[in-house]
Amino acid sequence: xxxxELLKKKRDxxxxxxxxxxxxxxxxxxxxxxxxxxxxxxxxxFLTGFNKEETSYITEAMLYSGKVLDLSDIEGSxxxxxxxxxxxxxxxxxxxxxxxxxxxxxxxxSGRGLGHTGGTLDKLEAIPxxxxxxxxxxxxxxLRKCGLVLVGQTKDIAPADKMIYALRDVxxxxxxxxxxTGSIMSKKLAEGIDGLVLDVKTGSGAFMKDxxxxxxxxxxxxxxxxxxxxxxxxxITDMNQPLGSYIGNWLEVYESLLALKGEIENDLTELSxxxxxxxxxxxxxxxxxxxxxxxxxxxxxxxxxxxxxxxLVKLQGGDVHYLEHPEDYPSSKYKRILRSKRKGRIxxxxxxxxxxxxxxxxxxxxTKEDVIDPxxxxxxxxxxxDEVKEGDVLAELYSESKKGLSTAAEKYLNxxxxxxxxxxxxxxxxxxxx
Amino acid sequence: xxxxELLKKKRDxxxxxxxxxxxxxxxxxxxxxxxxxxxxxxxxxFLTGFNKEETSYITEAMLYSGKVLDLSDIEGSxxxxxxxxxxxxxxxxxxxxxxxxxxxxxxxxSGRGLGHTGGTLDKLEAIPxxxxxxxxxxxxxxLRKCGLVLVGQTKDIAPADKMIYALRDVxxxxxxxxxxTGSIMSKKLAEGIDGLVLDVKTGSGAFMKDxxxxxxxxxxxxxxxxxxxxxxxxxITDMNQPLGSYIGNWLEVYESLLALKGEIENDLTELSxxxxxxxxxxxxxxxxxxxxxxxxxxxxxxxxxxxxxxxLVKLQGGDVHYLEHPEDYPSSKYKRILRSKRKGRIxxxxxxxxxxxxxxxxxxxxTKEDVIDPxxxxxxxxxxxDEVKEGDVLAELYSESKKGLSTAAEKYLNxxxxxxxxxxxxxxxxxxxx
Numbered sequence: 001x002x003x004x005e006l007l008k009k010k011r012d013x014x015x016x017x018x019x020x021x022x023x024x025x026x027x028x029x030x031x032x033x034x035x036x037x038x039x040x041x042x043x044x045x046f047l048t049g050f051n052k053e054e055t056s057y058i059t060e061a062m063l064y065s066g067k068v069l070d071l072s073d074i075e076g077s078x079x080x081x082x083x084x085x086x087x088x089x090x091x092x093x094x095x096x097x098x099x100x101x102x103x104x105x106x107x108x109x110s111g112r113g114l115g116h117t118g119g120t121l122d123k124l125e126a127i128p129x130x131x132x133x134x135x136x137x138x139x140x141x142x143l144r145k146c147g148l149v150l151v152g153q154t155k156d157i158a159p160a161d162k163m164i165y166a167l168r169d170v171x172x173x174x175x176x177x178x179x180x181t182g183s184i185m186s187k188k189l190a191e192g193i194d195g196l197v198l199d200v201k202t203g204s205g206a207f208m209k210d211x212x213x214x215x216x217x218x219x220x221x222x223x224x225x226x227x228x229x230x231x232x233x234x235x236i237t238d239m240n241q242p243l244g245s246y247i248g249n250w251l252e253v254y255e256s257l258l259a260l261k262g263e264i265e266n267d268l269t270e271l272s273x274x275x276x277x278x279x280x281x282x283x284x285x286x287x288x289x290x291x292x293x294x295x296x297x298x299x300x301x302x303x304x305x306x307x308x309x310x311x312l313v314k315l316q317g318g319d320v321h322y323l324e325h326p327e328d329y330p331s332s333k334y335k336r337i338l339r340s341k342r343k344g345r346i347x348x349x350x351x352x353x354x355x356x357x358x359x360x361x362x363x364x365x366x367t368k369e370d371v372i373d374p375x376x377x378x379x380x381x382x383x384x385x386d387e388v389k390e391g392d393v394l395a396e397l398y399s400e401s402k403k404g405l406s407t408a409a410e411k412y413l414n415x416x417x418x419x420x421x422x423x424x425x426x427x428x429x430x431x432x433x434x
Numbered sequence: 435x436x437x438x439e440l441l442k443k444k445r446d447x448x449x450x451x452x453x454x455x456x457x458x459x460x461x462x463x464x465x466x467x468x469x470x471x472x473x474x475x476x477x478x479x480f481l482t483g484f485n486k487e488e489t490s491y492i493t494e495a496m497l498y499s500g501k502v503l504d505l506s507d508i509e510g511s512x513x514x515x516x517x518x519x520x521x522x523x524x525x526x527x528x529x530x531x532x533x534x535x536x537x538x539x540x541x542x543x544s545g546r547g548l549g550h551t552g553g554t555l556d557k558l559e560a561i562p563x564x565x566x567x568x569x570x571x572x573x574x575x576x577l578r579k580c581g582l583v584l585v586g587q588t589k590d591i592a593p594a595d596k597m598i599y600a601l602r603d604v605x606x607x608x609x610x611x612x613x614x615t616g617s618i619m620s621k622k623l624a625e626g627i628d629g630l631v632l633d634v635k636t637g638s639g640a641f642m643k644d645x646x647x648x649x650x651x652x653x654x655x656x657x658x659x660x661x662x663x664x665x666x667x668x669x670i671t672d673m674n675q676p677l678g679s680y681i682g683n684w685l686e687v688y689e690s691l692l693a694l695k696g697e698i699e700n701d702l703t704e705l706s707x708x709x710x711x712x713x714x715x716x717x718x719x720x721x722x723x724x725x726x727x728x729x730x731x732x733x734x735x736x737x738x739x740x741x742x743x744x745x746l747v748k749l750q751g752g753d754v755h756y757l758e759h760p761e762d763y764p765s766s767k768y769k770r771i772l773r774s775k776r777k778g779r780i781x782x783x784x785x786x787x788x789x790x791x792x793x794x795x796x797x798x799x800x801t802k803e804d805v806i807d808p809x810x811x812x813x814x815x816x817x818x819x820d821e822v823k824e825g826d827v828l829a830e831l832y833s834e835s836k837k838g839l840s841t842a843a844e845k846y847l848n849x850x851x852x853x854x855x856x857x858x859x860x861x862x863x864x865x866x867x868x
């Protein structure tokens with residue numbers, strides 16, 4: 001096979017065969033095809049598209065560029081969840097113990113914060129001692145013992161994705177649904193799962209700003225999962241405001257504890273229970289998503305979910321003291337209370353800007369080298385549709401940096417629109433696709 | 435400016451500004467933008483297109499990546515011709531002395547053979563001693579003294595073109611009319627010319643196989659030339675059979691001598707006189723192309739054109755003996771006469787394959803390192819529309835290599851179609867665009 005001929009074929013809008021896509025992705029991963037040819041391929045594919053079959057071939061080639069875990073010696077269904085990323089989204093921390101408590105295994109490989117969005121690994125590491133860098137044997141041991149495991153991606157998992165993503169990032173070829181599909185699914189399939197629940201976010205804080213492209217991505221992910229004989233359910237959910245009321249790594253662990261103990265009921269708990277219900281359903285422990293949700297709620301009410309989370313934290317080296325006594329967790333040097341200057345209702349929250357405000361406080365990284373401050377973050381007191389009077393608290397900001405606090409305060413206030421009109425709260429779950 | 439943002443802009447089909455295109459091309463030429471980003475830019479532009487203005491900006495950025503010659507201290511109009519390349523096309527050798535003899539200056543920078551096509555430099559170097567590597571001062575001196583000069587491209591001329599062409603060649607982005615336009619025009623404009631006659635070839639031996647794309651290219655070249663305030667005339671001409679009867683470097687010099695001495699009259703002389711007539715017209719020595727052609731013919735009849743060629747060869751170090759006594763030129767070790775096995779008419783000549791046959795004989799290069807044999811080549815005895823009887827000579831092949839002779843003989847015979855039907859000779863000049 002000849003790389004230039006394959007570039008011509010894709011450039012001219014023709015579909016590539018399985019062998020041809022394998023040749024390109026394997027060749028690039030092994031260093032046989034140079035960056036400049038692969039970037040031309042990415043741009044050609046970005047513009048002329050890849051069909052369903054090609055998307056599966058891309059996923060497969062990326063998947064087999066590395067290790068594919070075999071969990072067949074662990075009993076029961078292994079189900080994971082993937083979210084396309086948002087602000088304040090700590091559902092993984094809540095649903096993983098719930099689902100495990102319901103008897104479905106949850107082998108979850110997560111990522112770090114990216115841009116304005118947080119990452120599950122960073123949140124977990126806010127728990128002192130918690131280790132996310134387990135090797136494969138410890139990974140399987142924890143999963144077998146506890147029914148869930150929450151770790152980071154190792155170098156062995158889909159190395160092609162890492163290389164290709166880095167090239168896409170600098171060649172304006174990120175926003176391609178087939179390439180995004182390949183990137184997500186190759187990593188998830190490498191976990192050795194039986195099924196996957198997808199949370200595709202749409203709105204001002206999501207990567208897919210509009211519903212149409214979120215739906216396209218959801219359908220592409222579903223098609224690909226099915227082509228690998230995996231069970232799959234996708235939800236298109238709202239990200240026009242942060243999920244829950246806490247942003248920042250420890251603050252999100254804290255809100256997750258409240259949810260696991262059944263002490264709050266909000267959009268975060270609604271989404272967590274729904275996604276957990278779907279996982280329990282495709283994990284064969286319920287006959288429907290609805291029944292799965294009932295089971296999920298019961299694990300919270302009975303205390304089983306919270307107990308499962310503590311068990312996991314202990315197994316992965318974390319200090320459970322702070323889970324029982326979060327009041328002992330160190331607090332930030334600086335705090336700023338943001339108050340409303342006018343009367344009205346919150347009609348809009350620019351969630352992307354709110355995510356960036358959290359980064360300014362120290363809750364995220366501006367460059368790869370930045371160290372995260374686990375205590376930094378935002379407690380949101382008013383969300384879309386809420387009434388506010390002059391002087392009402394809109395949010396509390398926490399940081400070690402005075403400058404960060406000022407920048408974040410400005411960003412946060414600019415991200416809100418307060419108007420004198422009624423508005424419905426955004427619908428959280430916009431569509432379910434099976 | 436940010437490279438990734440510009441890639442997104444082009445990828446999304448938006449036109450780039452002059453400054454943006456300059457940023458990309460300058461950045462790439464200086465090594466500030468890596469290959470993989472520039473190849474993504476090339477593929478994006480290939481697929482979403484560049485408009486007229488962008489094509490001019492590309493040309494300008496490539497032009498000013500190197501030296502632009504200033505010929506304003508040389509009196510009179512400076513006019514060049516550019517052909518998109520074909521087989522047997524030695525018109526430069528004929529029209530340059532004709533036009534110079536008519537009083538129009540011809541500063542011509544040419545290239546070497548590429549793939550199946552020959553190059554003017556390789557042909558000139560078949561004349562023993564002829565030097566094509568003049569420096570700028572010798573270039574201007576020769577032009578001032580003789581009225582014409584025929585040299586090769588130096589490293590100083592449009593270096594961006596060399597870099598970008600090399601990248602296009604390996605990223606399937608060659609066949610883009612705006613990029614081809616930039617490549618051709620940046621080099622021609624760097625010569626310091628006042629006007630340009632374009633010979634855009636179409637047919638089985640041309641880079642533009644069909645008339646439509648040849649016309650598009652001609653129009654793009656004209657638009658760009660005009661945006662630089664250059665006088666320009668374009669001809670779309672036939673390349674469904676070799677031009678003239680001789681292919682190969684010395685053989686083409688020989689046919690040029692016959693043409694300059696007025697000893698032959700064929701498609702080659704018709705095209706040479708026409709292009710020369712247009713050059714004389716835009717060089718202000720005639721009121722029309724037709725009058726220019728009459729003047730051109732007179733320079734041949736009077737012997738002035740041939741004398742001018744001899745003067746040039748002498749000035750550029752060549753041995754004029756062979757121009758007066760071509761019979762003294764060394765001959766090839768092997769000769770093969772190809773005869774027809776059937777009666778009929780030649781209805782088709784696959785000119786691309788005929789060009790490759792000449793390369794097999796030693797007249798061209800398969801790799802950059804190959805050394806050309808100036809004696810090698812083909813004398814064509816029958817062309818499209820000619821009647822042949824069984825045993826009639828179709829062509830004579832010359833080479834130093836027995837193996838090359840066999841391969842070329844097979845290629846040549848396979849390139850011909852002989853049928854029992856009447857066929858018109860292809861129309862040589864298909865369109866004139868001003």
